[in-house]
Amino acid sequence: MNHLKTNFLLISVDALKPEFITDPQKFGVILPNISEFFINNGVFASKGVKSVFPSFTYTCHQTIITGTYPDTHGIYNNIMFDPDGSHKGAWHWFVSDNVPTLWKLAKEHGYCSASVAFPTSVGAQGDYIVPEFWWDGSPLDTKFIDAVSVPQGLASEMEKEIGRFPGGLDLTVDGDRRRKEAAVWLLRNKIKTHDNVRPFFMSTYFASFDETAHINGVYSPEALRALEQIDQMVGDLINTAYEISERDLVICMVSDHGSLDNHHCIRPNVKLKEAGLISVDEQNHMISWRAWSQRAGGTCEIRLKDSKDFESRDKLSLLMDQLRTEGDNGILEVLTGDQARLNRKGFSEADYVLVAQKGYEIRDDICGDYMTNELIQKAQHGYSEEFDEMRASFCMMGPRIPKGMDLGSCNLVDVAPTLAALMGIPIPTAQGENLCERFPTEDLQMNKK
Numbered sequence: 025m026n027h028l029k030t031n032f033l034l035i036s037v038d039a040l041k042p043e044f045i046t047d048p049q050k051f052g053v054i055l056p057n058i059s060e061f062f063i064n065n066g067v068f069a070s071k072g073v074k075s076v077f078p079s080f081t082y083t084c085h086q087t088i089i090t091g092t093y094p095d096t097h098g099i100y101n102n103i104m105f106d107p108d109g110s111h112k113g114a115w116h117w118f119v120s121d122n123v124p125t126l127w128k129l130a131k132e133h134g135y136c137s138a139s140v141a142f143p144t145s146v147g148a149q150g151d152y153i154v155p156e157f158w159w160d161g162s163p164l165d166t167k168f169i170d171a172v173s174v175p176q177g178l179a180s181e182m183e184k185e186i187g188r189f190p191g192g193l194d195l196t197v198d199g200d201r202r203r204k205e206a207a208v209w210l211l212r213n214k215i216k217t218h219d220n221v222r223p224f225f226m227s228t229y230f231a232s233f234d235e236t237a238h239i240n241g242v243y244s245p246e247a248l249r250a251l252e253q254i255d256q257m258v259g260d261l262i263n264t265a266y267e268i269s270e271r272d273l274v275i276c277m278v279s280d281h282g283s284l285d286n287h288h289c290i291r292p293n294v295k296l297k298e299a300g301l302i303s304v305d306e307q308n309h310m311i312s313w314r315a316w317s318q319r320a321g322g323t324c325e326i327r328l329k330d331s332k333d334f335e336s337r338d339k340l341s342l343l344m345d346q347l348r349t350e351g352d353n354g355i356l357e358v359l360t361g362d363q364a365r366l367n368r369k370g371f372s373e374a375d376y377v378l379v380a381q382k383g384y385e386i387r388d389d390i391c392g393d394y395m396t397n398e399l400i401q402k403a404q405h406g407y408s409e410e411f412d413e414m415r416a417s418f419c420m421m422g423p424r425i426p427k428g429m430d431l432g433s434c435n436l437v438d439v440a441p442t443l444a445a446l447m448g449i450p451i452p453t454a455q456g457e458n459l460c461e462r463f464p465t466e467d468l469q470m471n472k473k
Contacts, residue, residue, distance in 0.1 A: 029223065029271055029272060030223055030271060030272040030273070030274055030422070030423070030446070030447075031223045031224050031225075031226075031265065031269055031271050031272065031273045031274070032130075032135075032223070032224070032225045032226070032273075032274050032275075032276070032443060032446070032447060033226050033227075033228070033261070033262065033265050033273065033274070033275045033276070034088075034126075034225070034226070034227040034228070034276050034277075034278070034439075034443065035227075035228050035229075035230070035258060035261065035275065035276070035277040035278070036085065036088065036142065036227070036228070036229045036230070036277075036278055036279065036280065037230045037233060037251075037254055037258070037277065037278075037279050037417070038081060038229070038230065038231045038233060038234035038235075038279060038280060039233055039234035039237060039279060039280070039281060039282065039283045039405060040233060040251070040279035040416070040417045041072070041242070041279070041282045041283065041413075041415065041416075041417065042068075042069060042070060042071065042072035042073070042282075042415055042416075042417045044251060044417075045058055045059075045062065045063065045068060045417055045419060046063065046068065046070045051243060051248060052248065053248045053251055053252055054252055054255075055251065055252065055255040056255065056259075057255050057256065057258050057259030057262070058255050058258060058277070058419075061258075061259075061262060061275065061277075061421050062275075062277060062419035062420070062421055063419070063428070064427070064428060065421050065427050065428070066275075066419055066420050066421025066422070066425055066426075066427065066428075066429075067419065067420050067421070067425055067426055067429040067430075067431055067459075067463075068417075068418065068419035068420075068429075068430060068431065069417070069418045069419070069430070069431045069432060069433055069434050070430045070431075070432065071415070071432050071433035072282070072412070072415025072416060072417065072433055073278070073279075073415055073416040073417060073418045073433070073434055073435060073436050073438075074409060074415065074416075074433065074434070074435045074436065075280065075281040075282070075409045075414050075415065075416050075436050076093055076094055076369065076370065076409055076436055076437070077094065077323070077364070077368040077369060077370035077371070077408070077409045078094075078100070078101070078320040078321065078322070078323040078370060078371070078406045078407075078409075079280075079281035079282070079321070079322075079405050079406055079407060079408075079409050079414040079416075080101060080102055080281070080320045080321055080323075080405065080406045081102055081143055081234070081280055081281070081405075082099055082101065082102040082115065082116045082143050082144050083099050083100060083101060083102070083320075083370070084280030084281055084416070084436060085142065085143040085144050085229075085280055086099045086116075086119070086120055086143075086144045087436050087437055087439075088278060088280065088436060088439050088440065089119075089125045089126050089127065089142070089144070089145075089227065089440060090120060090123045090124070090125055090126070090440055090453070090454070091437050091438070091439065091440030091441045091444070091451060091453070091454030091455060091456050092122075092123050092437060092440075092453060092454065092455050093369035093370070093437060093455055094369060094370040094371070094372070095365050095369045095370060095371075095372045096122060096123060096369070096453075096455065097120040097122050097123050098120055098121075098122045098372070099116045099120060099144060100320075100325065100370055100371050100372065100373070100374075101116065101318065101320045101325070102115055102116065102320070103115050103116070103318070104116060105316075105318050105325070105327065105373070106318075107310070107313050107316040107318070107329075108313075115192075116144060117143075117144065117145075117146040117155065117156065117157050117192075118144065118146045118147045119144055119145060119146065119147045119148045120144070123453045124451070124453060125148060125149075126225065126227075126440055126443060126444065126449075126451075127139060127145070127148045127149060127150040127153065127225070127227070128148070128149040128150070129444065129449050129450075129451060130150070130225035130447065130449065131149060131150050131151060133447070133448070133449045134222050134223075135222060135223055135224060135225045135447070136151050136152075136215055136218040136222050136223070136224040136225070137149075137150035137151050137152075137153075137224070137225050137226075138150060138151060138152040138153065138210055138214070138215055138224060138225070138226040138227075139152075139153050139154065139155070139226065139227040139228070140154050140203060140206050140207040140210060140226075140227070140228045140229070141154065141155070141156045141190075141192075141203045141206070141228065141229045141231075142155065142156060142227045142228070142229045143156050143192075143229065144156075145227075146172050147172070148174070149174075150174055151174070151214075151218075152174065152175075152178060152210055152214050152215070153173060153174035153178075154169065154173050154178060154179050154182070154189065154206060154210070155169065155172055155173065156191075156192040156229065157169050157172055157191065157192060158191035158192040158193045159191075160193075161191060161193040161194070163188065165191030165192075165193070166179060166180070166183065166188060166189060166191070168191075169189060169191060182206055182209050182210070182213075185209060185213075186202070186205045186206060186209050187202065187205075188202070189202065189203075189206055190202045190203060195231040195232055195234070195235035196232055196235070197232045197236075197250050197253050197254075199231065199232065200230045200231060200232040200253070200254060200257060201253075201257060203228070203229065203230065203231075204228075204230075204257040204260060204261055207226070207228045207261055207264075208260065208261065208264045210226070211226070211264050211265060211268050212264065212268055215268065216268040216269065219268065219269045219270075219271065223269075223271055224269075225443075225447065226265075228261065230254045230257065230258075232250045232253070232254065233247060233250045233251045233254055234283070234405075235250075236249075236250040237283050237402075237403045238283075238401040238402065238403055238404065239401070239402065240402060240403075241285050241402045241403050242283045242284065242285055242403045243285075244402075247403075258277065262275055272422065272423045273422055274420065274421070274422030274423070274425065274443075274446055275420065275421055275422060276418075276419070276420040276439065276442075276443060277417070277418075277419050277420070278416065278417060278418050278419075278436075278439055279416040279417040280416055280436070281405045281406075281414050281415075281416050282405060282411075282412075282413050282414045282415045282416060283403045283404065283405045283413065283414075284382055284383065284403065284404070284405075284407065284411070284413035284414075285383065285402060285403050286383050286384070286385045286399050286401060286402060286403060286404050287383040287384075287397065287399075288354060288383060288384045288385070288395055288396065288397050288399075289384070289385050289386075289387050289395070289396050289397075289398065289399060289400060290353070290354040290355075290380065290384050290385070290386055290387070290394060290395050291386075291387050291388070291389045291390075291392065291393075291394055291395075291396075292317035292324055292326065292378055292386065292394075293316065293317045293388055293389060293390045294389065294390065294391065294392065294393070294394045295343060295347070295394060296313075296315050296316070296317060296326075296340075296343070297390050297391070299339050299340070299342075299343050300314075300339065301313065301314045301315040301336055301339060301340060301343075302314070302315070302316070302390055304390060304391065308390065308391040310390055313329060314328065314329050314330070314333060314336040315327065315328050315329065315336055315339075315340050315375070316329070317378070317386075317388065318388060319385075319386045319387055319388050319406075320386075320406045321385065321386070321404045321405050321406020321407065322379070322380045322382075322384070322385060322386060322404055322405065322406045322407030322408070323371075323377060323378065323379050323380065323386065323406050323407065323408070324377070324378050324386045324388075325364075325371045325373075325374035325376070325377050326340070326344075326374060326375055326376040326377070326378065327373065327374055327375050328340065328375050337375075340375065340376070344358050344376050347378070353394070353395070354380055354381050354384030354395060355378055355379070355380060355381065355384075356379045356380060356381045356408065357377075357378070357379035357408070358376060358377075358378055358379075359376065359377040359378075359379065360375075360376060360377075361373075361374045361375050361376060361377070363377075364377040368409070379407070379408050380407060382407065382411065382413070385399070385400070385401065385404045386406075387400060415433075416436060418431070418434055418438075418439065418459075420442075422446075425463070426463055426464060429463070429464075431459060431462060434457065434459055435456055435457065436456075437454065437455050437456030437457075438456035438457045438458075438459050439456070440454050440456065441454040441456050441457065441458045442456075442457075442458050442459040442460060444458075445458040445460050446460060
């Protein structure tokens with residue numbers, strides 16, 4: 025492949041499960057654009073993509089864009105570990121400092137590097153970056169997004185033509201529609217101006233299927249309709265990418281994880297409070313903590329406040345032993361921090377990690393019953409990456425990419441090294457496989473040219 029004559033578009037559809045791509049009729053969902061572009065004319069993974077630990081949005085997206093596991097890139101959760109609220113609910117909006125991203129590498133190797141609303145992209149090195157970020161969901165979000173965009177002022181320039189850019193708290197179909205309009209605007213008004221000089225690498229993100237599934241259930245009519253509308257947006261985006269350039273175009277569509285329906289919530293912090301590791305006042309507001317559980321959907325990490333507090337460490341160890349042995353508590357696995365880091369490549373700063381059974385979402389509440397069937401969300405992810413239900417999606421089409429080829433299964437860490445290989449970019453830090461090596465010999469040889 026002549027790398028510098030090819031454009032690359034990376035599309036992430038949050039929580040898109042592989043069965044929706046390969047067998048949409050089974051679920052009564054119609055996805056004409058995804059079917060035509062990727063199933064008929066590209067490669068896909070019918071058995072899905074093994075996600076990372078935990079299978080949570082921000083952790084996964086940093087893996088997608090770096091090709092590394094969480095213990096390497098350092099983002100272990102959506103929200104920062106912050107029992108005291110010192111960070112005011114801040115998320116891991118920021119790109120990893122530990123490893124290079126595809127945005128940075130693409131720019132360094134002659135591509136126009138761009139992104140719209142991709143999680144973990146604040147601080148990314150590129151030519152045009154409008155990251156996912158927010159403050160409070162109000163119009164104030166725009167000023168913050170504009171301040172952290174590359175170049176600074178890009179978001180406000182865009183909004184003069186397309187209206188308000190949705191912050192990361194707007195996860196509706198309408199929010200996705202405006203994310204799509206932002207990506208289209210960027211292609212037509214910025215990236216196109218570079219077309220006769222250099223190709224582009226651009227990433228985009230759609231959130232509404234995941235959010236609608238959280239609210240209504242994975243296979244609910246509402247979630248399926250959201251997915252159908254995303255399919256239309258994907259079609260519009262791809263057609264615009266073709267429209268603005270006469271170069272070849274490779275399109276890769278991925279998701280970060282799957283999802284499954286919940287039937288219970290469990291609250292490990294209730295157990296920690298009962299063990300004397302969390303103290304509350306008369307209104308049940310936390311006064312102090314010596315150990316804290318922070319959720320990541322179907323998992324949680326537990327950290328000691330003071331690693332030299334041996335009394336608390338002993339109490340916590342005893343509680344973890346109890347959770348391992350008692351029945352009917354919704355816990356599938358109790359991992360030590362070393363087990364989580366060495367065996368699962370996640371939660372490197374945890375003392376313990378709890379992995380829930382299917383359908384038992386973990387919450388951060390301190391008070392109330394440990395287990396309840398009163399759900400906060402009808403569907404969730406963040407469960408064990410070994411669950412089939414947590415499998416993500418991968419498909420790709422473009423010149424010299426086989427048509428209708430089923431890759432079977434692959435890993436989320438494979439996305440970045442595969443794209444890097446097609447782009448002719450070295451990415452030595454990546455920990456995944458170049459999936460092009462699975463292509464038939466004639467396609468593989470052409471991609472090496």
